[in-house]
Amino acid sequence: MTDGAGALLAAARRREQRSGRDASGNARAGRPLAVLAAVFTLTQLALVRPVLGLGWDEIVYISQVTSHHPAAFFSAPRSRGVSLLVAPVASWSESTVLLRVYLALLSGVGLHLAFHAWRGLFPTRVLVTAGAVFASLWVTLFYGPQAMPNYWVAVGALIAVGGFLRHRADLGPVAKVPSAGRTTGPSPQAPASGGPLWAVAAGTALMALMRPTDALWVAVPLLVVALAGRHRRSLLALAGGLAAGGAPWVIEAYTAFGGLGERLAEASRIQGGLGRHIAVDDQLRSLGGRALCRPCTGAMPHPVITLWWFVLPLLAILGLVLAVRARRTLRTLLPLACATTAAFPYLFMIEYAAPRFLQPAYALLAIPVADALWHLVTAPRGRWRTTARTLVALALAGHLTVQLTVLVYTVDRNIDSRRDWARTADALHRLGVRPPCLITGREAIPVGYYTGCSSGATSGNNENTTAAEILRTADRIPVATLTAPGGTPPGYARPWPAHRIGDFDVRIAPAPGSGTPR
Incomplete structure (x- = not known):
């Protein structure tokens, strides 16, 4: 056998081995995430209840594609993505129950795909925990089976950021959760450079199809990193996704609103005039189960209800500190940056609030939060580890109790209205x-x-x-x-x-x- 042929055979064997390891790793990540997605779907059907009637915004989106009702007025900020999402059912059936079941199943698939896009970047246990953190929020469970855009922006954001990171060549070692207080080390299943860019384009397109302006805010850090690193293929994937998803909205701007500038101005007017507005307190008030807080008056919810909102960014920052120490900064810093830009306009540029507006930020924060939680339960040694695990378990149990309580209250109130x-x-x-x-x-x-x-x-x-x-x-x-x-x-x-x-x-x-x- 010649040296050239031997080299080719050796390279082929290495590719086969690497492919086998990737398939094994994907399977290990896929099964628990699939179980999580199934639990998420069943929980929606059990607690949100398919008999929940259609809400105001749902009616606007659904009426565009149903033949059973006249189309409601479609205002400038809205996009046609949700109408396309529900069309396979709403175009021929008036059954709200059927629509709720369809959307619950679809949202479960979306949850699985969103966190599966991060395989190889974090251990499976971190991804499953991150998915559980996001899926257990009352706002995620409540809006999963509803015809609303924000959950799908969150799914698209996770897919786009995860795909972008997997394509990067300079990722460094994958985080590996220590099992007995040992230091972290590189994983043998680190994603290879040059991964598929379709996830970046698809995730970005999904965001833009649902809410073009949200997609732009989420994509800003990705565009900055791609420009700084001169990654032309990543830039093309991001730009192509934004263009593909946002094209219907831009075309409609010229056919129905007199132009893109006119539509943006009208959208700003409808949202109260985008500018310097502090809506942080409004978001806090909405956490008690208010679907829309406009005007946002009244007392703040009990501190027990809002506590998680303050703990979430603190845990995310801890996750970033751990990432810096382990020299894997980018894969934690980038979702944090995208979460920040996603939340910024809804915290500091509008005069009202809805808890669903921050779903993309919650989804992106969930990964560094889960990484931090695993550190808290594995880093301490001896009896301190038992104490840490007990405290974290109690905190998570209390958090889940609060989320489900708010969810049941919110569902009951919306069913009545x-x-x-x-x-x-x-x-x-x-x-x-x-x-x-x-x-x-x-x-x-x-x-x-x-x-x-x-x-x-x-x-x-x-x-x-x-x-x-x-x-x-x-x-x-x-x-x-x-x-x-x-x-x-x-x-x-x-x-x-x-x-x-x-x-x-x-x-x-x-x-x-x-x-x-x-």
Whole structure:
């Protein structure tokens, strides 16, 4: 055998051995992550309950693809990603239960893929713990089976950052959790340079498809690292993903909003004017189970409910310190940086809060947090290790108890509010407001959807019609206007007969030809 042939054969054997080790490592990482994803899915179905009716934002997204209801007004900040996500079910079925089951299953698959993208960067136990930390948050469980974009931005962020790090050539040794107080050392399964860039492009595209502006904020540290290191392929993957996912939003900006600048300006107006605003306290208030805190008033939740919010970044910083000491800084620093940029606009640039806004940041923080937790339970020696493990176990048990308590409270409250919309719709049907019809005024979008009507507004963030157009519509189909009890109805509806339905004062336009003045 010639020397050249021998070298080729040896190289082939090394590739085969390396491939075998990678497959073995992927299998070891995949099985526990698959179990975690299954538990996550089942927990959603058990606690969030498929009977939970559709919320306001869900209605906007779902109504774009269903043939059973008129499409609600689609405002400038929204993107079509969620509508595409639910289309396989919502386009042909009105069943909310079926939609919830579909989204719960899909979110479980997303959780598995998101943390599996980090295989080889951290030990399997760290990845599984990170997935459990993120999946156990009430906001993750609550929004997993809902037609909302933020969870999917979080999934895309994890896939993109993990894929980016696996492609880097200068990763250094993989963290290895010591089992008996020994120092850390390199792992034999460190990811090779030149890994597939499809994960970077796919994760970035998923983020941009769901929320283009969020994708840009998450991608900033990745772009900086790629530019600094002159990694052209990484830059192309990031740019290609952003372009592919954001293209529908940009095209719609020109077809429906007059241009990209106009859409961005309108989106800023709807969000209260992006600028220097401190929303940290608003986010804290929302942690008690408020889906949207706008305006965000009232007392802070009990400190037990908000404690985890302060502990999370502290553990992440500890994870960074450990990474620096082990000379594997980048793989911990980069998700921390992306989490920071993802959270920044929602903490310091808007005047309101929703807990789901920070889901991408929570997902990215979960990995250094899990790394720190394993250090806390393995680094101490002797009886201190038992003490540390007991304290961490108690803290995690208390944290899980708080999260599940808030989740159950939030689900119950939302079930009640969405049933109120359904009851209002039934009452409107009894009063003759049936499809085709139009609902205007307070909470017109959700009540309109539950009634099977179109919705309209003459002012505010969902303005899409005029008083004259509403009156012309009333000559053809039933029209109802909703106001708060004791509120003043709009001028065009004041002559209409008044009714009281639950928490609404309702004015219903008389049937054409009835002779009632307007």
